Amino acid sequence: xxxxxxxxxxxxxxxxxxxxxLLIVMVSFVMTFHLSLSAQDGKVANKLFYSEIGxxxxxxxxxxxxxxxxxxxLGFGFRLGVGFGSKDREGYxxxxxxxxxxxxxxxxxxxxxxxxxxxxTFEVGTGFSILTRKVSLFTYDxxxxxxxxxxxxxxxxxxxxxxxxxxxxxxxxxxxxxxxxLYPMGAVGFGYVF
Numbered sequence: 001x002x003x004x005x006x007x008x009x010x011x012x013x014x015x016x017x018x019x020x021x022l023l024i025v026m027v028s029f030v031m032t033f034h035l036s037l038s039a040q041d042g043k044v045a046n047k048l049f050y051s052e053i054g055x056x057x058x059x060x061x062x063x064x065x066x067x068x069x070x071x072x073x074l075g076f077g078f079r080l081g082v083g084f085g086s087k088d089r090e091g092y093x094x095x096x097x098x099x100x101x102x103x104x105x106x107x108x109x110x111x112x113x114x115x116x117x118x119x120x121t122f123e124v125g126t127g128f129s130i131l132t133r134k135v136s137l138f139t140y141d142x143x144x145x146x147x148x149x150x151x152x153x154x155x156x157x158x159x160x161x162x163x164x165x166x167x168x169x170x171x172x173x174x175x176x177x178x179x180x181x182l183y184p185m186g187a188v189g190f191g192y193v194f
Contacts, residue, residue: 045164046073050191055173056106056129056152057083058137063106063189073121073160079108087135102133110154119161123169125154138177138185147178160193167193 048065055061061083068076083104108127114120129150131137136144156171173187 044071044073044162045160045193046070046077048158048160048167048191048193050167050169050189052081052169052187052189054185055154055187055189056104056108056127056150056175057081058085058104058129058150060084061104061106063191065110067112072116073162074112074114074116076109076111079106079110079125079127081106083129085131085135085137087137100133100135102131102135104132104150105130106152108152108154112158117162119159121158121160123154123156123158123171125156127152127154136178138175138183139179139181140183141179144177144179144181150178151176154187156187164193167191 046067046069048063050063050065052061052063053059057063061081063079063081065079066077067073068078083106084101085104086099086101088099106127106129108125110123110125110127113122113124129152131148131150134146134148136146137150139145152173152175154171154173156169156173158167158169160167168191169187169189171187173185175183175185177183
């Protein structure tokens with residue numbers, strides 16, 4: 001008796017494996033970076049590693065945020081991340097829509113307001129997300145213009161303990177879509193300040 005096993009040749013399985021590998025690499029990098037900084041005492045915890053749902057990462061993203069002044073949680077800073085998204089693409093001759101997976105790379109600059117020595121802060125920022133696939137996103141027209149980049153603004157409340165630890169953020173992140181339309185959006189994130 002001969003048993004034949006047919007394995008699915010689905011591209012989604014391959015893409016999921018790639019996204020899990022990318023997540024493992026990002027987490028390993030941040031943990032190594034954190035361990036190297038933990039030996040330094042007397043510094044304010046102003047670096048943030050967080051995951052975000054919504055916002056410029058499209059569906060979800062992993063981000064690193066830091067202030068330019070290493071002795072303060074306030075002032076100018078930046079964010080850099082890796083996100084994930086998917087978009088259904090319907091062809092003229094296809095009956096079943098094809099799901100296209102892509103990654104996003106959100107890059108942003110921000111300014112954090114608040115009282116010194118307070119964990120409660122407010123962020124105002126702007127930036128763009130580079131998309132690894134040309135897709136039509138955040139447009140009011142169903143067949144809007146495709147592109148490889150979207151813009152965003154951020155208006156976020158942030159809870160960042162000065163001595164480090166668990167952090168969260170929530171707010172509005174309006175997105176400028178690939179067709180140039182301004183699309184209302186929000187985001188929520190959870191992370192760790194160090």
